[in-house]
Amino acid sequence: MRKGKVIAVAGKGGTGKTAIAALLIRELLNAQENEDVCILAVDADADSNLPDALGISYDKTVGDIREGLLEEKQRDVTLDIRSQFEGRIAEIIAEEEHYDLLVMGRPEGPGCYCPVNHLIRMIIDTLTKNYDYTMIDCEAGLEHLSRRTTRDVDVMLVVLDTTLKSMKTALRLKEIAKEIDVDVKKLITIANKIPAGSDKRIVEAAKKYNLEIERIIPFDPLIPEYDANGIPIMDLPDSAPSVIAVRLIVEKIL
Numbered sequence: 001m002r003k004g005k006v007i008a009v010a011g012k013g014g015t016g017k018t019a020i021a022a023l024l025i026r027e028l029l030n031a032q033e034n035e036d037v038c039i040l041a042v043d044a045d046a047d048s049n050l051p052d053a054l055g056i057s058y059d060k061t062v063g064d065i066r067e068g069l070l071e072e073k074q075r076d077v078t079l080d081i082r083s084q085f086e087g088r089i090a091e092i093i094a095e096e097e098h099y100d101l102l103v104m105g106r107p108e109g110p111g112c113y114c115p116v117n118h119l120i121r122m123i124i125d126t127l128t129k130n131y132d133y134t135m136i137d138c139e140a141g142l143e144h145l146s147r148r149t150t151r152d153v154d155v156m157l158v159v160l161d162t163t164l165k166s167m168k169t170a171l172r173l174k175e176i177a178k179e180i181d182v183d184v185k186k187l188i189t190i191a192n193k194i195p196a197g198s199d200k201r202i203v204e205a206a207k208k209y210n211l212e213i214e215r216i217i218p219f220d221p222l223i224p225e226y227d228a229n230g231i232p233i234m235d236l237p238d239s240a241p242s243v244i245a246v247r248l249i250v251e252k253i254l
């Protein structure tokens with residue numbers, strides 16, 4: 001039996017969710033080097049960046065499958081969407097040695113067909129049980145929580161940076177997670193891109209918003225440098241300050 005632990009990385013746009021999700025996968029694998037650990041990476045952002053951060057290419061998204069099936073259903077009303085879905089999702093999972101990647105792609109369009117989205121959630125809930133960890137790189141903001149694309153999360157990492165806007169979003173995320181029917185077992189607030197010497201200031205600033213920052217990831221010039229040169233964040237050196245900080249987060253999660 002796999003552990004089936006679901007970790008979601010959420011927060012305001014640009015706070016560093018994707019970079020952190022990639023580094024978490026890397027450090028989760030490193031921390032359990034001797035074990036046969038398997039991780040499912042889910043890019044739940046319509047503007048998919050996680051594949052680049054991981055350095056993997058992919059073919060199709062869950063959104064593509066949904067659109068394709070809806071078109072087929074229009075031609076063939078007897079089509080059993082559910083059984084088709086399961087098989088086709090399995091086909092589009094990109095496989096690496098110790099982790100797999102599923103890209104969600106575009107969310108439902110104007111012709112939203114809610115049962116299909118419900119099916120997607122069910123299938124993902126089933127999929128996560130085949131992995132030790134599922135790492136979800138959420139889309140920016142709050143919508144995914146309200147739409148409940150994220151369900152039964154063991155650990156939700158709420159990322160903020162030095163901006164007040166990102167703190168406000170973090171606070172709202174915390175409040176919404178409590179209100180709605182998503183079971184978030186543990187919530188960890190993380191400050192990212194923090195310049196040297198600013199740790200205390202950011203912790204105090206967050207306190208004013210009732211946020212307790214539990215981990216800090218420093219501003220690491222290698223991350224924008226890798227991004228600018230199209231090098232996967234996953235390939236950062238072990239000694240990079242951001243990698244060391246994420247290692248501490250993994251210890252907390254484990």
Ligand SMILES: Nc1ncnc2c1ncn2[C@@H]1O[C@H](COP(=O)(O)OP(=O)(O)OP(=O)(O)O)[C@@H](O)[C@H]1O
Pocket residue numbers: 012013014015016017018019020045049139140192193194217218219220221223224225227242
């Ligand atoms: N610790 C860090 N130090 C320096 N720069 C960082 C750090 N983390 C992320 N960045 C930079 O911040 C920008 C946003 O990072 P990233 O794309 O991971 O954020 P995101 O929250 O996933 O954004 P989006 O909401 O658009 O998906 C990128 O340019 C990245 O290079």
Ligand SMILES: [Mg+2]
Pocket residue numbers: 017018019045049050137
């Ligand atoms: Mg992102």
